[in-house]
Amino acid sequence: MSDQAISSVEAGKAGEVRAAPKGIMLAWYRFKKSLATPDPYLMVFGIFLWLGTYYLLTEGWKVPRFEKIPGPVEVITEFFSRDPIWGTSLFTEDFHTNVYVSCQRILISFGLATGLGVPLGLFMGWSRKFKDYAFPILETLRPIPILAWVPLAIVMFSGFETPIIFLATLASFFVTTLNTLLGVESIDESYFRAAGCLGSKKHHVFWHVVVPGAMPFVFTGLQISIGVAWFSLVAAEMISGDFGLGYMIMDSYMVNKYVSMVMAMISLGFVGWITSAMVRWAGNRMMQWRVKALALEGR
């Protein structure tokens, strides 16, 4: 019964016992330890191998077909240039606008989808009857790819903004709802029984069992959902947009500013990665019980 002792205490030299490193110190300790293995060097090598190949194909040897694609050196110098050749860089106004607009749209869509999808999924998992009625409709609409909704969205909602937000919301709504439902259904029956034994009323079961029990799946769902939201957002912006990173890609392509196009792609990858890291962070914050249990299992 001394597992917490083992996990939190590190045996130092000569039997001396040190307190476990925490936070940044822990990260630093892990980093130091990993330097002794070949892993970090191979990683760096991997990244450079890839960049080098990319450079040689496009700029170095100018292999046919590849030469049309802007190379890494060109893109990076342009990206950080205060006076960009093609008019767009990290320091220009329109780049900021595009990033800002896309992020704002994601925030709204993701927020809407979460606000609607999580409660809907929880209720579907909680009430058999409600699920029986609601689930078939969801399942009928779900196989239709989000992109197929584009014309409909344009007709249904006026302007540029609403259809784009509708599409991104719809996509992540399905993912969030279904994962939440799955989360409720994954809760072990014995927790409901225990809650019943302990004298819970229906609302207690909902708040103390259904909601926390579904959380791990909800956050897995949210991780996927934010990816899907970006996917649909980019598509929608490419097809019908006025601003945003998806629009920037399409617009730069149309006017042959290929360097700007690659910049928009890189930016998309970066902000996409940041947002999903934020979701993961929020999930870990809200599920300390799970983080701690998994940590003890060595995962």
Add this chain to the structure above:
Amino acid sequence: MTEAVQSAHDTSFVVKRTRLRKILDNKTLWRGIAAIILFILFWEVCSQSKVWFGIQVPWIGKIPPPSEVVVNWAEIVQHPGYWESWYLSFFRVFFGFMIAQVVGIPFGLALAVNKYFRDIFFPPFEVLRPIPPLAWVPASIIFWPTTELSIAFVTFLGAFFTIVINVLGGARTIDIQYLRAAQSMGATQWDLFRKIILPGTLPSIFTGAAVGMGITWEVVLAAEMISGGGQQSGGGLGFFIWSSYMGGSMAQVIVGMISIGIAGYVSSSLIRYVGFLSMPWRRLF
């Protein structure tokens, strides 16, 4: 106190109920049917609201009613062009999907099996992964000589990332005991790979394939909508939807949406079925 007690009952306690009765008793089924019918009625009423009540319901009021969609559909199935769209989209999906499988599965397995391979190739893979597949469309059009090839490339990318991640995840969850058991029975490296890692990863391969299939349809559709106007390669259900929209027939757009929904559903059912056939040990559950 009861001592080792009596059994008044016969031991043949297995009684079969008829299958039909079971289906008729199935509340979930009837509720589902009721919900769908209600949904369609709701749609019809909302769409017709302007004609029937003089007030247009927002949003849904602007789209054609299901009755009009059905009429339109009945007419369009007689055109060979409609079926050609089906064929073209299916072909593109299948093509991109297959390449993604052929490249993605070995790549994922290699990442899982060899640590050095993983260290070198996983970081660039992770760097590229967050870029949404559709963002590659213009770059792909610039690079590849024909539109068809660029559609295939983007389709491939869409499915590739999902497949690799699933294969990698699946292979790493294999219980190390299986490997040890096999090694103690004298299995070679190749045996381990073929008899344990491959079948152990199969469930994840099929999960990845099902998800990848969904993405493939999304991407093909988008690519068709974005570039479908190109001369060399028109057609496809995405183009069908887009041109219906340009032509102003919203009923036909909805026909296209439903068609593509059916197509997507058929493809993912097909994958599930193949998965069911190739994993006999999972049928128990």
Add this chain to the structure above:
Amino acid sequence: MAAKTTTGSRKKAPAASGGRGAISIRNVTKIYDPEGVNVMAVDNCSMEIQAGEVCMIVGPSGCGKTTLLNVIAGFHSLTHGEIYLDDELLCGPGKPLAKQGADRMVVFQNGALFPWKSLLDNVAYGPMVQGVLSKSDARDKALDMLAEAGLKDVADKFPGEVSSGMARRAEIVRALINDPKVLLLDEPYRAMDALTKSIMHEALLEMYDRTKVTIFFITHDLEEAIFLGDKAVVMTTRPARTKKVVDVNIPRPRDYKLLSSEEFRILVEEAKDAVHEEAIKAFEAGERELA
């Protein structure tokens, strides 16, 4: 309660424990109907459990013991028969499903402490939702009870952070804080090694000597049954019936030294013959266990 002299006069509740928590199971039958095929899990099973008695239910895996527990707890309905708790009908004709309530607390096979609540919050949960105590009072009482069980230092930890033995003990505390009439335990120590198990047994006995709550304890471990119980009811393989009742007239308090006594060995032998026969039948039937 501790030492019983005769087996004949057991029909009446003993006065020692105040006559609280006597269970009478009369001709109970339970038929499952998963895919249109009837499966009989419990067949015409009867038994009397006195107030404050430790009744051990022994039988091979999947024989229907858990079903019986589920019927008493109110998780499953019964098909025939009736069950009384202190002369009050729990379930029977016209009322197939017993109402779940805090008078019968269950400790589950795989443990059902809410993993998202700390041990303290888990224990405080029952009185809080029943409205018996305010949240802070419930927490105070929970902390006291955890301290009594030697769990004070880990009260703020999540169940996933403590050992399975500690979690199990906390779960029993969570049940006892509600002052139940009956404690229903469903193979609670199934996955534990023998050493941990013996510690858990002593803790349970110590707790029982304090509270004298009626215990309905399911197990497939014979030594556990004899060591803990006032009687051990051996069940047949599915459908479950009572096959044999072994009375354990060993005085309490008991400790681990009992395990090596002659008296103990004889009782285990007696039960073993009956169980072994059923285990073979169950093995040959080879079916997967019922839920």
